[in-house]
């Protein structure tokens with residue numbers, strides 16, 4: 001069987017013909033490839049967003065933190081779990097930033113710190129938890145200070161506060177004058193709003 005290399009062009013196999021399609025046509029693979037990548041990206045991102053949502057649920061967080069106890073029952077006593085208005089703040093509302101990047105950073109931290117500590121049982125008894133509570137609380141406070149209490153402000157805002165309905169202590173601390181005079185953020189004044197505070201240690 002004569003495949004006649006380089007002889008009659010009509011006899012070339014189909015893929016050779018495709019390859020020799022007027023030279024510049026191969027450039028079409030660039031947008032085509034781009035399109036394939038876009039579709040793949042969209043599918044991956046869909047799955048990614050789904051994972052992000054799933055790992056923000058109350059059930060997900062408490063699957064570990066009920067076992068490591070305390071934070072969950074304590075939170076259930078708080079007004080963020082149940083109140084007259086029926087608006088609930090769940091774990092992720094306070095602990096996981098809303099913006100995309102913040103979420104990724106927080107989830108990465110969970111994967112590299114919380115999962116290993118959970119496997120090694122770092123906080124799996126009340127004693128171990130209490131011994132570690134201050135360190136954890138300080139890490140949370142630092143994150144909240146750094147973001148100017150962004151997660152709190154996803155629900156609360158000074159603009160929406162009816163100061164006239166607040167008692168005089170709150171009214172004064174939340175006033176524009178007070179805020180200008182100090183640079184305090186929500187978490188500086190409101191700690192222990194969903195959990196017990198760490199025991200006071202002599203430091």
Ligand code: HEC
Nearest residue numbers: 055056060061064091092095113114115117118136139140
């Ligand atoms: C795999 C089990 C597991 C899951 C799921 C989990 N955690 Fe944790 N978490 C831990 C462990 C263990 C620690 C202690 C980590 C350490 O300090 O070594 C911890 C620490 C924390 C801390 C204190 C440390 C810090 O710097 O923030 C917060 C807050 C926290 N978790 C919130 C959450 C929230 C909110 C969720 C759900 C989005 C969640 N966790 C899901 C196991 C888990």
Ligand code: HEC
Nearest residue numbers: 079083084085087088089093094151152155186187190193
């Ligand atoms: C998901 C929305 C949401 C988030 C996030 C949230 N809160 Fe609240 N907060 C509420 C609601 C709802 C109430 C209860 C209002 C009521 O009593 O009817 C409340 C009540 C409070 C109160 C008064 C009652 C109490 O427990 O002392 C304070 C103080 C407070 N929040 C501070 C904060 C701070 C600080 C943060 C951030 C760490 C925060 N909140 C995050 C919705 C939220």
Ligand code: HEC
Nearest residue numbers: 149152156157158165166167169170173174184185186189
């Ligand atoms: C300089 C301190 C300070 C700062 C900063 C501050 N608060 Fe307050 N807040 C208070 C005091 C004091 C009260 C009254 C006593 C109490 O309820 O703890 C109060 C009360 C509240 C209440 C209850 C109001 C009521 O009448 O029931 C809410 C809700 C609240 N603060 C949310 C916030 C949020 C959200 C931020 C950040 C956007 C914030 N606070 C920043 C000091 C502060």
Ligand code: HEC
Nearest residue numbers: 061065071072080089090091094136137140191192194195
């Ligand atoms: C209303 C906001 C809010 C909600 C809801 C909330 N937390 Fe917290 N969490 C805080 C703050 C603020 C701290 C820092 C310590 C403090 O002030 O109590 C904290 C601290 C922690 C810590 C460190 C240990 C400690 O006691 O300080 C863990 C672990 C934690 N939270 C897990 C959770 C889990 C799990 C949930 C859901 C069951 C949850 N949190 C719900 C605001 C919240």
